Amino acid sequence: MRFVTRGGLMRRRVAAGSAAVLALAVGVSGCADDKPPPPPPPQTASASPAESSALDPPLAFAAKPVRIPLPSRMFQVRDGAAYLLEGNNALAAYDLATGARRWSAPLAGPPVRLGNTGPMIAEVDGRPTAFVTYRVEIAGSGTVPDRTVLRVASFGLADGAPGWQSDVDDRGIPDDGSLGVDKVVAASSDHVVLSTDSYDTGGVSGDFTAVLDARTGKTRWTEPAFQARALDGDVVAGMSSEPHPDRTPSSTIGLAASDGSQVWAHEETRPVGNLINGPLGGGLLQVYPVGRRGDGPNGIVDLKTGREVIRLETGGSSSVCRYDDESVVVCSQHLSSRNGTMVAYDATSHKRLWQVPEKGSGREAPRITAARRGMVYGSTSNGPLILDARTGQDKVTDLPFVPEVVVPGFGIEVEQREMTVHPAVG
Structure with missing residues (x-):
């Protein structure tokens, strides 16, 4: 590619005094007869809306979700x-x-x-x-x-x-x-x-x-003949669709938001995904190779300069990347159900932080769905889970669902005609 530039596990809250109430109920039952007391009703973790919205990143979720109609995704x-x-x-x-x-x-x-x-x-x-x-x-x-x-x-x-x-x-x-x-x-x-x-x-x-x-x-x-994908400051980045006298063809390019003039070009690449997909974030854009380099790995470029700052080590062109809105970019690639790789990079220094699986670790790489403030959400063959974004270590291994969107206080599943919202309780 050539570059041209111009310029604790789940925490549960139970109402205070519930243990005392339960002890009193047991005592009363014991005075009535010798039969053992009935089991207490199950406790369901919950949090007020204000408490939920303050949990960022969320690590545990209420058992009962909220459903909202969603005409499009x-x-x-x-x-x-x-x-x-x-x-x-x-x-x-x-x-x-x-x-x-x-x-x-x-x-x-x-x-x-x-x-x-x-x-x-x-x-x-x-x-x-x-x-x-x-x-x-x-x-x-x-x-x-x-x-x-x-x-x-x-x-x-x-x-x-x-x-x-x-x-x-x-x-x-x-x-x-x-x-x-x-x-x-x-x-x-x-x-x-x-x-x-x-x-x-x-x-x-x-x-x-x-x-x-x-x-x-x-x-x-x-x-x-230009499709924008992201904005950072005064630079609009996207792909040039066809030849133009003032554009670099078959390239990911950056244009000035003020007048549309070309600022940079990252040749023989295209932005990953399609227009429906949101931008990666963090001032970064994921691209894949086209043309003579069409069989190479994906890369991540800086939106303001067009410079490639990360060459993805997962190989191939099908890596899925997420930015945690803080300091880490995590990418995963899966060629089969268990044959996959997950790798994390510092969003500022662009250095690799960790990779799963490492040789001899025996670990399975999760499929990533979301990332939020130092946490990575996804799933393995054992089910949904959360990893620490800076270390790659398991954080929560009994997550009840796989969130596709994670925001302060909530995890969201996106279905065909509705979103299922799970308020955070920890």
Whole structure:
């Protein structure tokens, strides 16, 4: 690859005094007759919503989960709430602790397609804000035909109050496709980045990216044949889909968020996954080789410079990586049910921390599903478990389920039409 640059196990809380109450009940029963007392009812670990949200990272979960309807697999979680698009015309907030809907805000349009999308959240001028994109039809007049545009809308996270909305009207937007994806890929206090992937239309013509001002919704620039995947500061990283006079072809590239000019290129690579997948985080992007180096291992590049900082030692191109939102990147690869490898790296120094299995260890490498503040969540043939992200040692080996998303106070399973939320109790 060539590089071109410009620039305690589960803790359970039982109500105080329960042991005294149990002892009193046994004493009373003993006075009544000689039969042994009945067994006490089983205790179920629980925590208040406030207690749950303070448990970060969560290591134990309540037995009874909360279920929330989920029209698509894309959603965002912040401060104990899930934000998602429901039905055909509303952004909604659901309380993770109770499953109750906090608010629902209609989308102006109405949408002609939501595009399998979900919201993206950023803090703009101290105000947490959700951004969504969807397609609307603008009626024509006279000799001007009807046209479909990408509408981007902002909402206050506290109550769903609408903010600005902006229409991206560009000839480079691919034709509407029933299986395509329109998504706000990333947002910050300055920029909103949206991309499309109308892969059902065939070829690479389904890619399109626009960058908007986060405060006003004004379009900064648009770029057909480019699919954004991540944002770090003022650099938008993604893949160049087809030849362009000012782009490096067949490459992962970084563009300036201000004007779309090319900042760097990591040649003969593509970002791992697809537009539905979220970014790795930590200012990093996972890529895989294409072209002449198509049989090589994955790498991880720095989003601001495009420099490859980690060459994955797991080999092959199918590694799944997660960032723990603190200091560690963990990757796993499995070629069969038990033939796998897991390896962890420091997110700053990029040095390898540990690997499972090490030679002669006899350990089985877990399949990773999530990582959070020094913990790795996944499963082996023995079931779900949690590892210490900095040492690789087993932390919890009797986890009752495999969480796909882990946030402060909650572990979440994502199913076809709902999310199952498990409040933390330890």
